[in-house]
Amino acid sequence: MKKNKKMILPLVSMLVMSILLSACGGGNNASSGENGSSGLGKVTISFMHWRGEDSEAFNKTIDAFEKENPNIHVEMQTLPSDQYQSTVQSKISDGSTGDVFASFPGAQFQAFSKAGLFTDLTGSSFLSAYNPKLIEAGQKDGKQYAIPYQLVYNDPIYNVKLFEKYGLTPPKDWEGFLALCQKLKDNGIIPIAFAGADIGPGQFMNTMVMNNAPSDDIFTKVEAGEAKLTDEFWVKTLTQIKELNDKGYFQQDALGTKDPAAGALFIQEKAAMLASGSYQLAQNKQQNPNLEQKLLAPITVSADQAKYEGVHTTTFMLAVNSKSKHPEEAKKFLEFLSKPDVAGAYANQTGQNVTVNDVKYDTPELQVAGEWANKKTVFQPRFTILNGDNQKAVTNSIQAVLSGTSPEEAAQQAQAIIDQHIGK
Amino acid sequence: MKNRIQLSLFLLPGLLLYVGLFVFPTLTGLFYSFTDWDGVSPSYAFVGLDNYKDSLSSIVFRKAFGNNVEFMLTVVIAQTFISLVLALLLVRNTKTKVVLRALYFLPAILSSVSVGLIWAFMYDPSIGLINYGLNEAGMSSIARNWIGDPKIAIFSIAAVQVWAHAGQMMIVFIAGLQGIPAELYEAARMDGGSKWQVFRTVTWPLLAPSATIVVAYTTIQSFKAFDLIFTMTDGGPNYATEILTTYIYHTAFGSYSFGLASAGSMIFLVLLALLTLLQFKALRADRVSY
Numbered sequence: 001m002k003k004n005k006k007m008i009l010p011l012v013s014m015l016v017m018s019i020l021l022s023a024c025g026g027g028n029n030a031s032s033g034e035n036g037s038s039g040l041g042k043v044t045i046s047f048m049h050w051r052g053e054d055s056e057a058f059n060k061t062i063d064a065f066e067k068e069n070p071n072i073h074v075e076m077q078t079l080p081s082d083q084y085q086s087t088v089q090s091k092i093s094d095g096s097t098g099d100v101f102a103s104f105p106g107a108q109f110q111a112f113s114k115a116g117l118f119t120d121l122t123g124s125s126f127l128s129a130y131n132p133k134l135i136e137a138g139q140k141d142g143k144q145y146a147i148p149y150q151l152v153y154n155d156p157i158y159n160v161k162l163f164e165k166y167g168l169t170p171p172k173d174w175e176g177f178l179a180l181c182q183k184l185k186d187n188g189i190i191p192i193a194f195a196g197a198d199i200g201p202g203q204f205m206n207t208m209v210m211n212n213a214p215s216d217d218i219f220t221k222v223e224a225g226e227a228k229l230t231d232e233f234w235v236k237t238l239t240q241i242k243e244l245n246d247k248g249y250f251q252q253d254a255l256g257t258k259d260p261a262a263g264a265l266f267i268q269e270k271a272a273m274l275a276s277g278s279y280q281l282a283q284n285k286q287q288n289p290n291l292e293q294k295l296l297a298p299i300t301v302s303a304d305q306a307k308y309e310g311v312h313t314t315t316f317m318l319a320v321n322s323k324s325k326h327p328e329e330a331k332k333f334l335e336f337l338s339k340p341d342v343a344g345a346y347a348n349q350t351g352q353n354v355t356v357n358d359v360k361y362d363t364p365e366l367q368v369a370g371e372w373a374n375k376k377t378v379f380q381p382r383f384t385i386l387n388g389d390n391q392k393a394v395t396n397s398i399q400a401v402l403s404g405t406s407p408e409e410a411a412q413q414a415q416a417i418i419d420q421h422i423g424k
Numbered sequence: 425m426k427n428r429i430q431l432s433l434f435l436l437p438g439l440l441l442y443v444g445l446f447v448f449p450t451l452t453g454l455f456y457s458f459t460d461w462d463g464v465s466p467s468y469a470f471v472g473l474d475n476y477k478d479s480l481s482s483i484v485f486r487k488a489f490g491n492n493v494e495f496m497l498t499v500v501i502a503q504t505f506i507s508l509v510l511a512l513l514l515v516r517n518t519k520t521k522v523v524l525r526a527l528y529f530l531p532a533i534l535s536s537v538s539v540g541l542i543w544a545f546m547y548d549p550s551i552g553l554i555n556y557g558l559n560e561a562g563m564s565s566i567a568r569n570w571i572g573d574p575k576i577a578i579f580s581i582a583a584v585q586v587w588a589h590a591g592q593m594m595i596v597f598i599a600g601l602q603g604i605p606a607e608l609y610e611a612a613r614m615d616g617g618s619k620w621q622v623f624r625t626v627t628w629p630l631l632a633p634s635a636t637i638v639v640a641y642t643t644i645q646s647f648k649a650f651d652l653i654f655t656m657t658d659g660g661p662n663y664a665t666e667i668l669t670t671y672i673y674h675t676a677f678g679s680y681s682f683g684l685a686s687a688g689s690m691i692f693l694v695l696l697a698l699l700t701l702l703q704f705k706a707l708r709a710d711r712v713s714y
Contacts, residue, residue: 086677089464111680115464197572197660253549255661256572261548388678389484399661403574417483 044073045329048092049102050084051316057349065336072329074100092117095323099330103146103317105137106383107391112319118145119320119327126331126338134355137314137379147334148314149343151353153295153372154206154277154380155310157284160292162189162272170296172303174240181249184272192244193271195262196255201398202391204275206311206380207297209237216378219385219394225422229397229415230408238397238407240300245402255402267291277313278372281365282351294368310372313380314355393417450693456686463682475687485688487663488671491578492647495667498582499646504638507590511597512627525598528591536588540655543584547571547656571657574664581656581665585646593638600634601627640703647699648692668692 047062055078062074077097079087085108092098093115103109103118112118121127121144127135130147138146163169166187171177181191194200209218212233221227229235244250251257251265259276266274267288273296274280281293297310318337320330336342343356353361353369361367385391393414400410457475461468479485510528514521531539546553547570555567570580604627612622628635650669653659659666659674666674672692676685 086673093464093466107678107680111462111464114462115466117464197657251550253569253572256547256549256569258544258548261545261551264551388674388680392674392678396660396662399574403572403661405662420478420482 042071042073043326043329044075045099045324045326045333046097047074047076047100047333048079048084048088048098049076049316050079050081051102051350052078052080054346054350054352057346060349061337061342061346064342065333068336069329069332072332074333089115089117092321093323095321095325098321099324099326100333101319101321102149103319105148105313105315105317105380107386107388109138109140109146109317110386113140113145117319117322119322119324119330120145121147121320121331121334124331124335126335129338129340129343129357130355131357131373134312134314137383138317138319146317146319147338148317148355149337150279150314150316151355151369152277152279152313152315153310153353153369153377154203154313155295155297155372156192156204156207157266157274157276157278157280157293158296159266159269159272160294161290162269170294172299172306174298174300174302177298177300178243178247178249181244181247185248190251190265190271191249192251192273192275193257193262193265194250194254194275195257195259196250196399196402197258199259200254200257200262200275201395202382203277204241205237205395205398206382208241208300209233209381210297210308210311210378211299211301211306212237212240213381216381217384219381222418223385223387223390223422225419229394229411229418234394234397235407235411237300238401238410241398242401242407250402255399278365278369279352281368282363285363285365293365295372307376308378309375310377311380312372312377313383387421390418390421453686453689456683457690459683461683461686462680463676464680468683471683475684476691478684479688479691484663484666485668485671488659488666488668491663491665492667495578495582495585495649495665496643496646498579499585499649500639500642502582503586503590503593503642503646504635506586507593507638508597508631508635510590510594511601512623514594515598515601525591525594528594530591531588532592534588536651537655539584539588540652543587543652544571544656547580571665572661574661577657577661577664581652582646584652584656585649588652589642589645593642596634596638596641597631600631604630636703636706640700640706643699643703644696647696668695 047058051058055076058076062076065074066072085104088098088101089112092101103112122142124144127144127147134151135144135147137148138144158170162184166183166189168180168183171180184191194204214233215221218227218233222229245254251262251271262271262274263276263280263284265271267284269288269291274284278295284293285291295310297308299306299309318334320327320334324330337346338356340356340358340360343354344359344361346352347354347359347366348362351363351365353366361370382391382394385394397410397414400413401407405413456468458470458472459468460471460475514525514528545551549555549567549569549572552570554570558564558567568576568580571577608626608630609622612626617625648669649667650673653665653667653670654673657665659670668688669692672685672688675681675688
């Protein structure tokens, strides 16, 4: 009896361990049956993405989809974007979860397409619902692997009322932009709120480089060793960013300012421009309902040399997992999301513009970004840098000039890092 | 014999955890460090020692290693000194001192991610509490761009690390101090020893084992710091706070170079093992008995 008692503890421990381990292994698709079937011919598909803040809007979309397709149940799983970036590949790679999943453009899209995680959507009828130019980011080797669902304009936001108060209009060239900043500064307004500690360099570099770059694929050439950051286009861009900083057109100590703090300066109307993008419009308005906002891109060249008026990014790229056991049902869900009324409801609830055609936007903020559909914009140059280390080297060279390094030296330091990746 | 089998069953849960959560991932990491695996593709190629060569010659890796050493030395020196001073001040078990001990210990139980986010906000040059307080107190000249200036950013984060863990180390010192027999102090005082002499000849030698524990723990803890730097600066500005753990993270999840990141992890593991070994030797050498 005593010996039996001795055995109880190890056995209980083993039992607990096995329950724990099996719970870890089975966490991906807890409520789905085998093969994603959840009884009586009903199929469960998993929808994985990083936009937890859109869950409420997506839940309504899913409800409507399930009403229309009673045999398909959609299970949504969201992860914070950092976590999504680091763990999604392990979750979706065996097809047990993420029948429909979202991907970031750039490095993640490249890695996933190389790994064959995307189902080829080329020729799907629902693609015609999208603006063809805006879904190019989801293409590779002529095939449509993912559909960028969200449309963002990565152009600085400006306070319309403040501009009107000082008689300012969006300038057409670099001299005009400097004069505008000076006037704001002279009137005690911070010209540009710049989140130098985190998102600022990665956002602001896009509009600053768009007209300086000799070609749209300049960063692709840099990564291939066919161009260098020490070339004129990047040194000029760094010089102009340094000029803005040295003249006091960013808030003081911009390099120590994070996104929320820079946003607060703009929302409190202490700053006239915010170096972020259209994705921030709705949030700003929520925090200061008196704000009237529009987008403005600094033109870094003379008016006649300007190729582009701004920058756009198409992101939140929706795809069907190539390992999915229910690709048809997954495609059906994508088809449903592609309907203008469904996409419109999502856009109006979340405050994000979409790439779907004929969507009606309800709020002024969405309409502001919608107006930019007719302007000449280029796809976000930063996302054309496919290696994460290289991207960091580029944005860090901006931080370097803001901390006092000369543009030439900062470009050289960044190029040295990129040189280590060339050919690998 | 049967009894031994039964007893060894008790080891199983711990052993399984150790193998599953340490041995297996380490061996897997070692394996991938010789490949060009991107972390996503089902296929990969063996590249021999290329990842190790690339890591050791990488500008960012070297910078990260230098930052790591700088961060570690700052934290070890500052944390050991401050926790010792706090322990000497609060060693007696009066009500006030017990409350103060609890207060100083409090940051150690906070999540390091929360600590990082709060301090990043406090350090903000525009709306942060620290510069605001300094300006209000007429000490504007001391106000700095705490985590935005590449020259001081690593020290600003080290200060937060010390703030968060000095109280924890203070408890180790207090335990050591309370274990020193009172008669030794009496004898020293009767011999006419000054406070400094008593500290130097009685307190410090007998506190050496505690100091070794504090230094060993702080060294390893600061060398493998990640959360604070990740949340406060993410390695910036311009790599000024990039350390080995953030370099490994960025290489794996930013560049999808899992093979290279695994090689970085293996080098990091060896460095950490060497540090631990040195500490362990020092710990054995410093044992004092009375």
